[in-house]
Amino acid sequence: MTFMQKLLKQAPVNVSRRGFLSGTGALVLSTTLPVRPSKAQEAEAAAGPAVPAFLEIHEDGTAKLLSPFIEGGQGIYTTFAQVVGEELDLAPENFSVEIAPAGPPYDVMGGFRITGGSMSTRTSYELMRQLGASARAMFLEAAAQDWGVDASELTTEPGMVVHEASGRRAGYGELAAVAMDLPVPAEVTLRDPSEFRWIKTPVPRLDVRDKSTGQAKYSIDVEVDGMLLAAVQHAPRLGLTPASVSNLSEIEAMRGVHSVHLLDGAVAVVAGKFWQARRAVEAAEVEWTEGEAQWPMPADFSTDVFRDTLAGKKGEIVEVEAKGDAASALESADTVIEAIYDAPFVVHGQLEPPSATARFNDDGTLEVWTSCQAPEMFQGTAAQVAGLDPSQVSIHSQMLGGFFGRHFLYATSNPFPQAIALAKAVGQPVKLIWTREEDFLRDAPRPLGLARFRGAIGPDGPTALSVEVVGEGPTGRWYDAPVGSDPSATEGISGKSYAIANSHVGQIFHPNPAVIGYWRAVGHSMHDFMYEGFLDEIAGAAGQDPFEMRRALLTDNQRLSTLLEAVGELSGGWQPGPFEAEDGSQRARGIAMASPFGSEAAAIAEVSLDGGEVAVHQVWVAIDPGQIVNPAIVEAQVQSAVALGVSQTLVEELTYEDGEPTARNFDLYPILRPDQMPEVHVRIIESGAPMGGVGEPGLPAVGPAIVNAVATLTGERIRSLPLSKHEFGGA
Amino acid sequence: MQLTINGESRDVDVDPDTPLLWVIREELGLTGTKYGCGIAQCGACTVLVDGYPTRSCQTPAESVTGAEIKTIETVEETETGRRVVEAWVANQVPQCGYCQSGQVLAATALLTETPNPTDEDIEYAMVNLCRCGTYNKIRAAVRDASEA
Numbered sequence A: 001m002t003f004m005q006k007l008l009k010q011a012p013v014n015v016s017r018r019g020f021l022s023g024t025g026a027l028v029l030s031t032t033l034p035v036r037p038s039k040a041q042e043a044e045a046a047a048g049p050a051v052p053a054f055l056e057i058h059e060d061g062t063a064k065l066l067s068p069f070i071e072g073g074q075g076i077y078t079t080f081a082q083v084v085g086e087e088l089d090l091a092p093e094n095f096s097v098e099i100a101p102a103g104p105p106y107d108v109m110g111g112f113r114i115t116g117g118s119m120s121t122r123t124s125y126e127l128m129r130q131l132g133a134s135a136r137a138m139f140l141e142a143a144a145q146d147w148g149v150d151a152s153e154l155t156t157e158p159g160m161v162v163h164e165a166s167g168r169r170a171g172y173g174e175l176a177a178v179a180m181d182l183p184v185p186a187e188v189t190l191r192d193p194s195e196f197r198w199i200k201t202p203v204p205r206l207d208v209r210d211k212s213t214g215q216a217k218y219s220i221d222v223e224v225d226g227m228l229l230a231a232v233q234h235a236p237r238l239g240l241t242p243a244s245v246s247n248l249s250e251i252e253a254m255r256g257v258h259s260v261h262l263l264d265g266a267v268a269v270v271a272g273k274f275w276q277a278r279r280a281v282e283a284a285e286v287e288w289t290e291g292e293a294q295w296p297m298p299a300d301f302s303t304d305v306f307r308d309t310l311a312g313k314k315g316e317i318v319e320v321e322a323k324g325d326a327a328s329a330l331e332s333a334d335t336v337i338e339a340i341y342d343a344p345f346v347v348h349g350q351l352e353p354p355s356a357t358a359r360f361n362d363d364g365t366l367e368v369w370t371s372c373q374a375p376e377m378f379q380g381t382a383a384q385v386a387g388l389d390p391s392q393v394s395i396h397s398q399m400l401g402g403f404f405g406r407h408f409l410y411a412t413s414n415p416f417p418q419a420i421a422l423a424k425a426v427g428q429p430v431k432l433i434w435t436r437e438e439d440f441l442r443d444a445p446r447p448l449g450l451a452r453f454r455g456a457i458g459p460d461g462p463t464a465l466s467v468e469v470v471g472e473g474p475t476g477r478w479y480d481a482p483v484g485s486d487p488s489a490t491e492g493i494s495g496k497s498y499a500i501a502n503s504h505v506g507q508i509f510h511p512n513p514a515v516i517g518y519w520r521a522v523g524h525s526m527h528d529f530m531y532e533g534f535l536d537e538i539a540g541a542a543g544q545d546p547f548e549m550r551r552a553l554l555t556d557n558q559r560l561s562t563l564l565e566a567v568g569e570l571s572g573g574w575q576p577g578p579f580e581a582e583d584g585s586q587r588a589r590g591i592a593m594a595s596p597f598g599s600e601a602a603a604i605a606e607v608s609l610d611g612g613e614v615a616v617h618q619v620w621v622a623i624d625p626g627q628i629v630n631p632a633i634v635e636a637q638v639q640s641a642v643a644l645g646v647s648q649t650l651v652e653e654l655t656y657e658d659g660e661p662t663a664r665n666f667d668l669y670p671i672l673r674p675d676q677m678p679e680v681h682v683r684i685i686e687s688g689a690p691m692g693g694v695g696e697p698g699l700p701a702v703g704p705a706i707v708n709a710v711a712t713l714t715g716e717r718i719r720s721l722p723l724s725k726h727e728f729g730g731a
Numbered sequence B: 001m002q003l004t005i006n007g008e009s010r011d012v013d014v015d016p017d018t019p020l021l022w023v024i025r026e027e028l029g030l031t032g033t034k035y036g037c038g039i040a041q042c043g044a045c046t047v048l049v050d051g052y053p054t055r056s057c058q059t060p061a062e063s064v065t066g067a068e069i070k071t072i073e074t075v076e077e078t079e080t081g082r083r084v085v086e087a088w089v090a091n092q093v094p095q096c097g098y099c100q101s102g103q104v105l106a107a108t109a110l111l112t113e114t115p116n117p118t119d120e121d122i123e124y125a126m127v128n129l130c131r132c133g134t135y136n137k138i139r140a141a142v143r144d145a146s147e148a
């Protein structure tokens, strides 16, 4: 059974009487447990008492939906309200959406779920429709029984069942008490897409007013009774651990300080207020000694040396994909070009610094409030740290102040294990906040990546392409994906769609000493830059226009051909330049394409030079996610992805010296400023292909489009990001 | 010390150099004001001090004892603040939302002072960082909320 088939096997069940909300007269639907539940789970599901619910429809006619996926700006709560509302026939604004706790039935990805990989809508779309349609059918049946008519005579209007023959009407809220005792129909008919009222429309987001008035609450805002606040000072190099604090008594005597703790790899101060804790911990004079970290940073680690190591790395080339015979084609070619591309470590830089609140309850259970993209995994680790069974741990995921991959489980990168240790030590609830400086020290950055390209040039473009991607991907690190089968290590170089007769992509594994992580668009965020840049080099060597060459290489790919034409048209027709803009500046445009996370995208960027620095004026994106739910949310996600794409291309780079990151905040690690933001023009194309992702796919083509434009403008081919480390003269 | 926050005089017992941000969040429990960087780089902590957008993470409490401090929680008490919030909702500006308290206050300060800002005025005033890249929508919302 494929992953998607497993998902589709879940079906709604009526759990109104299972004690979850007993006596409130609400219709409560859950889903059947995921494939092959354990006996214990089955027994529990049959007997109650606390059966978790996906969807509740209350007596006042409002609905509450528990989302398996966390909201972090991508609009998933609104998207789900639209999808369920469409089938239920209830306007999305009548929904409140909350995050579901860890565990079944919310582990909709087959025993777990993560908010990532642009997967949320894709994996739950059918299930959400089923839920809505089942509830609607039950309201119809409830009214039929109540009015003594056949359900087939009834229909619905938003929030109401209507009997046209008699003119009778009843709101869902009134019918909930009857509906809650009905069985869930075995089969429901889903609405025909041609009749959608909310799906595919720009329904306003449910969370926008709260977020515009300071009312939205995040992990950092959590407050529990009697909590103390904590701050930490991490070892400057991962792998060191505190031996002692030489001014301990001074620290302990500082205002508000409750206690000082030596943790693995960090010193913590617990105090009445965060500011007191922070001030004290920063005053601590710590003697560091080698500890026992799983991934200690070598004391001589530097990014420059690491890059050179990757560039010269020999070793087994594990095949990722191959077509034709690239090796012989390269061997016999008259013209071969070669290049090495690299992209730096980058931090997530989500604007909300990490935090976690932990509380041990009198019954021995543990509750944790934190930012979290993988609740079941956090639950497991929290249980381990606390010495409890996972069933005794509740994870309360909070609205995320940005994520981009920051809040997966990454060993030393999450604050919640420290919060648990501190809460245990002081016997009181503790909220721990990492300062931005501590976040920079312990973030799980996108790995520095490097690839070596060789291309054979024929008169019309590439006849062969061979790429060796050197390094390690996060999926290999955290989920044991074998070398050569770790998409995060090669995607964006593997998975391309150009018709090059002979091509070979291989991975040469080289361990990355850093605690590496997922960053928005993961491998695509850098590999598409490398591949699409080299493709333009091939076009240059073959004397081809880069747009025309792509067109020729994509004739057999309908989706990408359509996007290429669309983005050309959107930009007013392909014109690489250089040309003079209205303001007198010299400008050029570049093109690039990407096929990330089940979607396809094409981008054109327009750049100029301003005082030796690259300015990006406009970005045009054509994107095909197959099918969409909310065009406004998709557009906003593309805007956001473009911003991050421009940011990492222009200015972002985390460097290490002596095993320590050289930047600890946004002063030495700049991120995109408002005046650097280009105008963004988006065209969404629904090819009808299976639904792809939306949160990340807008990003990968942006960087190479910019870099290709820069090459046209300046004649300089940039093969190492970010652009800010290169000097551009003239123009 | 005495601070005047959102029109109320509040007595707080903190070290005089405690950043205003942490007084607002921890002593007064107003969590709409956000901590992002602590070094005056991002603007998530923006509040209005006598009407001026001010990065509260780098503002010692003792330096603002005589001033009128306004946080996001009362932004809708002025006509301009209300217009800004409505423009933010109409333009669907926020993504994660974390920077938006600061953005809304920066816009409110701008439009209170300059009801019809030029593009340069907007560029000069709206300098807070947004990691979600809502910059284009912010610009559009500020234009919407301006009077002309």
Ligand code: FES
Pocket: B034, B035, B036, B037, B038, B039, B040, B041, B042, B043, B044, B045, B046, B055, B056, B057, B058
């Ligand atoms: S928190 Fe004050 S400017 Fe970033």
Ligand code: FES
Pocket: A073, A351, A401, A402, B094, B095, B096, B097, B098, B099, B100, B129, B130, B131, B132, B133, B134
């Ligand atoms: S909306 Fe997320 S940082 Fe601005």
